Amino acid sequence: MNRIIEDFSYLRKTNCKGVYLDNAATTLCPDEVIDYMSEMQKYNFVNINRGSYKLAEETFEKYELAKKKILHFFGAENDYLFIQTTGATEAINIVARCFLEDNIKQGDVILISECEHHSNYLPWRVICEKKGAVLKKIPMDENGNIDIENALCNDNSDIKLVSITHVSNVLGKKQNVESIVEICKKNNIPVLIDGSQSVPHYKINFTNIGMDFFVCSAHKMLGPFGVGGLFVKKSIFSTMKHNYVGGGMVLDVDKLLWKDGTEKYMAGTPNTVGMLGWGATIDYLNKINVFSYNEHIKKLADLLYEYLKNKKEINVYTQDKDTASGIISFNINNIHPHDVNEFFRNENIMVRVGNHCSIPTMRYLGIKSCIRASIYIYNNEDDIKKIMNTIDKIIY
Numbered sequence: 001m002n003r004i005i006e007d008f009s010y011l012r013k014t015n016c017k018g019v020y021l022d023n024a025a026t027t028l029c030p031d032e033v034i035d036y037m038s039e040m041q042k043y044n045f046v047n048i049n050r051g052s053y054k055l056a057e058e059t060f061e062k063y064e065l066a067k068k069k070i071l072h073f074f075g076a077e078n079d080y081l082f083i084q085t086t087g088a089t090e091a092i093n094i095v096a097r098c099f100l101e102d103n104i105k106q107g108d109v110i111l112i113s114e115c116e117h118h119s120n121y122l123p124w125r126v127i128c129e130k131k132g133a134v135l136k137k138i139p140m141d142e143n144g145n146i147d148i149e150n151a152l153c154n155d156n157s158d159i160k161l162v163s164i165t166h167v168s169n170v171l172g173k174k175q176n177v178e179s180i181v182e183i184c185k186k187n188n189i190p191v192l193i194d195g196s197q198s199v200p201h202y203k204i205n206f207t208n209i210g211m212d213f214f215v216c217s218a219h220k221m222l223g224p225f226g227v228g229g230l231f232v233k234k235s236i237f238s239t240m241k242h243n244y245v246g247g248g249m250v251l252d253v254d255k256l257l258w259k260d261g262t263e264k265y266m267a268g269t270p271n272t273v274g275m276l277g278w279g280a281t282i283d284y285l286n287k288i289n290v291f292s293y294n295e296h297i298k299k300l301a302d303l304l305y306e307y308l309k310n311k312k313e314i315n316v317y318t319q320d321k322d323t324a325s326g327i328i329s330f331n332i333n334n335i336h337p338h339d340v341n342e343f344f345r346n347e348n349i350m351v352r353v354g355n356h357c358s359i360p361t362m363r364y365l366g367i368k369s370c371i372r373a374s375i376y377i378y379n380n381e382d383d384i385k386k387i388m389n390t391i392d393k394i395i396y
């Protein structure tokens, strides 16, 4: 595992003295991706949708290839269309505005889980406020599983969308999205899956899951900032209206006719270097066989989980069966998480403290904030020992 550290300038530079455990917020970016992006910035920094010279064409081909790699990585090339976004947040907002807004009326329902990130909560709240629709939360059982069958049985309203997170950014809980989609399909209800936290950890095949929309961000899977995707099932795409208007998406300026492929979402100049970087990230993930690190991540997460679970002063919110996502959330009794973080700061241990942009989850847990350590491929046992030693010092 130490070999992987060599791929990341930050880890080499600090000689792993800093302990980076905020991977659920953003993963580090490997040098290979940074170098490739820098090369593209130096030698291919041209406008792909406008130029008809050779360099623009060559760069456009690279851009299209990056898209293909991304679609292929998710087993999505046959059934899904890719819309480039700035990340998962923008992707969800596009679905809210371009798919749902015109199709939802007073009394209709949008279903989400009890543990959504604000990015998969606020866009629906806003639409519901505007249209008089109702945003409902699907109850979870004691293991954190969504009981979708029950939710559908108990609701006679017109359910316009089920939008759920694949893996909770606070609990690490992974939902059985295959079964949720299957049940929703039987009831003709479209499903959106927020894959922000699942894409770094699980091999996902979109065709096998069969949801209508999937969203994710590159920066949570070793890629660059400012780029992500909305993946739309081909069969539902024609029901969506355009988003922004401007250069690149118009067919007839006088008649206000828009292109009807994914280009209708391409108003303005796209973040080309970001997309090329995401493509290079996919190459890197394939090269290192990223999912071969799953056991390593789980081993480290279990080590921390067991340690925390055995301390009577500590409340652990992640369940033992959910450690594979590398996310462990907890609090130390009677010490505010921000005060706990002062100790971590002094030791250069980087964890996330607060409500994790998920007040719904905080309400579900009956707390206001907590500490989240999130583990990824380059973390090692020393990192876990350092955080455990620091907690020992805080408690005793």
Ligand SMILES: Cc1ncc(COP(=O)(O)O)c(C=O)c1O
Pocket (backbone or CB within 6 Å): 024, 025, 086, 087, 088, 089, 090, 117, 119, 120, 165, 167, 168, 169, 194, 196, 197, 217
């Ligand atoms: C579950 C979940 N959904 C959505 C987002 C938003 O991602 P982004 O800020 O990249 O748009 C995050 C980010 O933490 C997340 O964890």
